[in-house]
Amino acid sequence: xxxxxxALPDLGVPSVDAHAHLAMLEDPAAALVRAxxxxxxxxxxxxxLTESPEAxxxxxxxxxxxxxRYLEPExxxxxxxxxxxxxxxxxxxxxxxxxxxxxxELAADPRVGGFGELGLDFHYDHSPRDDQRxxxxxxxxxxxxxxxxxxxHLREAHDEGLALLREVGVxxxxxxxxxFTEGPELAERFxxxxxxxxxxxPVTFKKAEALREAxxxxxxxxxxxxxxxxxxxPHPYRGRPNEPAFAVLNAATVADVKGVAHAExxxxxxxxxxxxxxxxxxx
Ligand SMILES: [Zn+2]
Numbered sequence: 001x002x003x004x005x006x007a008l009p010d011l012g013v014p015s016v017d018a019h020a021h022l023a024m025l026e027d028p029a030a031a032l033v034r035a036x037x038x039x040x041x042x043x044x045x046x047x048x049l050t051e052s053p054e055a056x057x058x059x060x061x062x063x064x065x066x067x068x069r070y071l072e073p074e075x076x077x078x079x080x081x082x083x084x085x086x087x088x089x090x091x092x093x094x095x096x097x098x099x100x101x102x103x104x105e106l107a108a109d110p111r112v113g114g115f116g117e118l119g120l121d122f123h124y125d126h127s128p129r130d131d132q133r134x135x136x137x138x139x140x141x142x143x144x145x146x147x148x149x150x151x152x153h154l155r156e157a158h159d160e161g162l163a164l165l166r167e168v169g170v171x172x173x174x175x176x177x178x179x180f181t182e183g184p185e186l187a188e189r190f191x192x193x194x195x196x197x198x199x200x201x202p203v204t205f206k207k208a209e210a211l212r213e214a215x216x217x218x219x220x221x222x223x224x225x226x227x228x229x230x231x232x233x234p235h236p237y238r239g240r241p242n243e244p245a246f247a248v249l250n251a252a253t254v255a256d257v258k259g260v261a262h263a264e265x266x267x268x269x270x271x272x273x274x275x276x277x278x279x280x281x282x283x
Pocket of ligand 1: 019020021046117228
């Protein structure tokens with residue numbers, strides 16, 4: 001039996017969780033079951049090559065088939081899962097050439113939809129900033145070379161992140177600013193560069209007026225929704241473990257602030273994710 005969640009909004013059409021950490025969840029298969037029941041058709045999950053990548057690379061098939069056994073009798077499909085591979089700026093100092101070679105190899109794996117999460121985190125500074133900068137640049141260059149999109153993590157480093165993106169160039173296949181937490185001015189600067197903006201649980205938080213203002217101005221064809229689970233569960237579930245099903249709460253909030261139907265945001269986000277993670281843009 002898979003435990004069910006409290007009632008979630010019915011968006012009317014399938015949607016997406018564009019950034020999850022399935023391997024960090026207590027029961028990834030059960031989370032996929034609940035995601036499907038909530039209308040999530042696609043989950044992009046992060047695989048950090050410096051942590052335990054085999055948990056996902058070796059575990060995914062098992063999660064999918066376990067989820068399928070529950071969902072089939074309900075007439076529901078297991079969400080499609082795409083892998084986002086790379087390493088977090090927190091882990092920049094653990095990166096090396098062997099892992100980079102592995103990343104290049106994984107780019108050819110048909111399950112891989114993009115690289116990430118890469119970027120800069122000057123809030124925690126878990127890795128020296130120069131290591132963060134160096135890998136940000138190399139991951140970005142490789143993404144451009146192999147024709148994959150990137151999911152970018154920026155914390156207290158947006159100006160430098162923008163400058164580096166401008167200098168190296170945004171991958172043609174796409175560039176997603178994951179878990180965007182800033183206001184409309186900064187959103188505008190990323191949009192001008194051609195980036196997509198992805199909204200997670202913080203868009204539902206009480207004090208996040210500036211962030212909701214950003215959601216208001218991001219056009220539907222540049223917008224994604226995600227959970228970043230197990231972190232950042234949306235209101236009213238703040239504090240409990242997050243999971244892909246809760247992406248529908250973020251989509252509903254984004255739709256409400258934009259004053260459009262929930263289905264419109266759900267459909268746009270799914271379509272954008274399929275375009276970004278599902279096709280190759282090799283030059
Ligand atoms: Zn994340």
